[in-house]
Each structure stands twice: as structure tokens, then as C-alpha cells.
Amino acid sequence: MAIRRRKPKGPKKVPYRLIEPESGAGRALYPLMNRLITEFHDDLREARIALAWHAGWKADVDGRRKLGMLKKCSDLDREFRPFDFVIVLNRLWFEDAENTDAQRAAILDHELCHAARKYDTNDEPMEDERGRPVWRTVRHDVEEFSAVIERHGTYKRDLEMAAAAIARNKEQGNLFDLEPKAEAAAPANGNGNGHGKAEIRLVSEAEFTKALKKECRDKGWTCTRRADGQVEIRVPAVS
Numbered sequence: 455m456a457i458r459r460r461k462p463k464g465p466k467k468v469p470y471r472l473i474e475p476e477s478g479a480g481r482a483l484y485p486l487m488n489r490l491i492t493e494f495h496d497d498l499r500e501a502r503i504a505l506a507w508h509a510g511w512k513a514d515v516d517g518r519r520k521l522g523m524l525k526k527c528s529d530l531d532r533e534f535r536p537f538d539f540v541i542v543l544n545r546l547w548f549e550d551a552e553n554t555d556a557q558r559a560a561i562l563d564h565e566l567c568h569a570a571r572k573y574d575t576n577d578e579p580m581e582d583e584r585g586r587p588v589w590r591t592v593r594h595d596v597e598e599f600s601a602v603i604e605r606h607g608t609y610k611r612d613l614e615m616a617a618a619a620i621a622r623n624k625e626q627g628n629l630f631d632l633e634p635k636a637e638a639a640a641p642a643n644g645n646g647n648g649h650g651k652a653e654i655r656l657v658s659e660a661e662f663t664k665a666l667k668k669e670c671r672d673k674g675w676t677c678t679r680r681a682d683g684q685v686e687i688r689v690p691a692v693s
């Protein structure tokens with residue numbers, strides 16, 4: 455009579471690992487994240503965001519792999535670690551030499567888009583009773599099946615906005631420069647570089663009022679604070 459012996463299991467696997475800022479990956483990813491925040495996520499300047507690896511999510515039945523996710527730290531989490539959010543990245547994917555830095559930057563930017571400051575009804579940024587910013591998570595602003603778009607086109611507003619964003623990207627190229635020129639010379643006449651000029655509005659810090667900020671948020675316009683302190687508002691071609 456054969457007795458089947460169970461193969462001893464190894465120690466329990468732990469899929470998550472904090473990416474230390476001083477590690478090899480950390481020295482590349484934290485500065486990249488900080489640049490993305492400076493350029494595109496003004497709201498998150500005060501956010502304390504940790505990066506962590508997931509050993510590698512498996513593909514689902516449709517062959518789609520999770521590449522990253524954002525977790526908002528609970529009030530209890532924040533008692534133990536000084537973080538407001540954790541961005542978890544798929545280590546297998548990030549370390550795969552087939553993928554590009556531009557894709558890595560896009561994924562980090564995507565996860566940052568899931569994080570935002572919470573505002574009250576007067577459009578003031580909310581604080582908790584200890585004077586700390588209150589944060590929230592944001593859902594994707596567009597979700598659709600390619601097949602439905604192919605059959606029915608941009609049949610609703612969020613799809614129109616996505617289509618316009620794709621068109622602008624095709625026209626002006628990627629707006630995030632992976633290797634920014636050291637202190638890119640600002641054009642003296644403020645006329646910019648001619649890329650997508652017609653759709654970009656420049657306003658001074660003082661003109662960038664709460665009302666305008668709210669309008670931008672409501673309409674999905676992207677606002678970027680530039681190194682010279684002016685705020686660049688990108689207005690989609692569709693109204």
C-alpha cells in the first residue's frame with residue numbers, strides 16, 4: 455500500500471515588499487514619482503506616498519495582468535507608518551527589460567491619478583482634526599470595451615474626452631519628458647514651443663483661483679504648475 459507523503463511546503467510566500475528610497479529601484483522610481491507629482495498632480499504635493507513591489511500578479515482568465523494599484527492608508531495604518539498612500543507595482547513587469555521607461559512612467563502617473571485631496575462643499579481642501587490633509591481615491595474616468603467603441607463610436611461624454619485626449623497626444627506627442635533638459639530655458643516671450651499651443655492656456659498663480667481650479671476639475675482639464683510658477687491649463691479640443 456502506497457502512502458502518499460505530502461511534499462513539505464516552503465515558507466509562506468510574502469508577495470509585498472516596500473521599495474526603499476535608497477535601493478536601486480527606489481533611486482529611480484521615487485524621483486520619477488516626485489517629478490510626475492510636480493508636473494501633473496499639484497493636489498498630491500503634501501501626500502506621503504510609499505512605493506512597494508508585488509512579486510508579480512498572475513494574468514487573469516482573459517490574459518490581463520495587473521501592473522499596479524493604489525491603496526489609501528487607513529487612519530489606523532497612518533498611526534504605524536507615515537504614509538497616506540501606497541502604490542504597489544508589479545515587480546515582474548517593471549523589471550522586464552521588454553518594457554520601456556515611458557510605460558513605467560505612465561503606470562506611475564496612472565496610479566497617482568487614483569489619489570486626490572478631498573474637498574468640502576465650499577471647495578476648500580479638507581483637514582482632519584489633527585490638521586492633516588484628508589485624502590480620497592478616484593475611479594477611472596473612462597471604462598469601456600474596445601468592441602463597443604468599434605460598433606458604436608464615442609457614444610458618451612467620457613469616451614469623447616478620451617478620444618480627444620488620444621488625438622491631442624498624437625498631435626503634440628507625450629507631454630512628460632523622461633529626461634528633462636536641466637532647467638529647460640523658458641521662452642522669453644511666453645509663447646511656448648509651438649506644440650499644441652492653441653489648446654493651452656497659461657495663467658498666473660494669482661489667476662488660478664479656487665473657482666477656476668474647480669472648473670478645471672469638473673471639466674477634466676489638466677492643470678500643470680510649471681517651473682516658472684505659471685499654471686498651464688490644457689483644454690480639450692471638444693467643448
Ligand SMILES: [Zn+2]
Binds near residue numbers: 565
Ligand atoms: Zn487604475
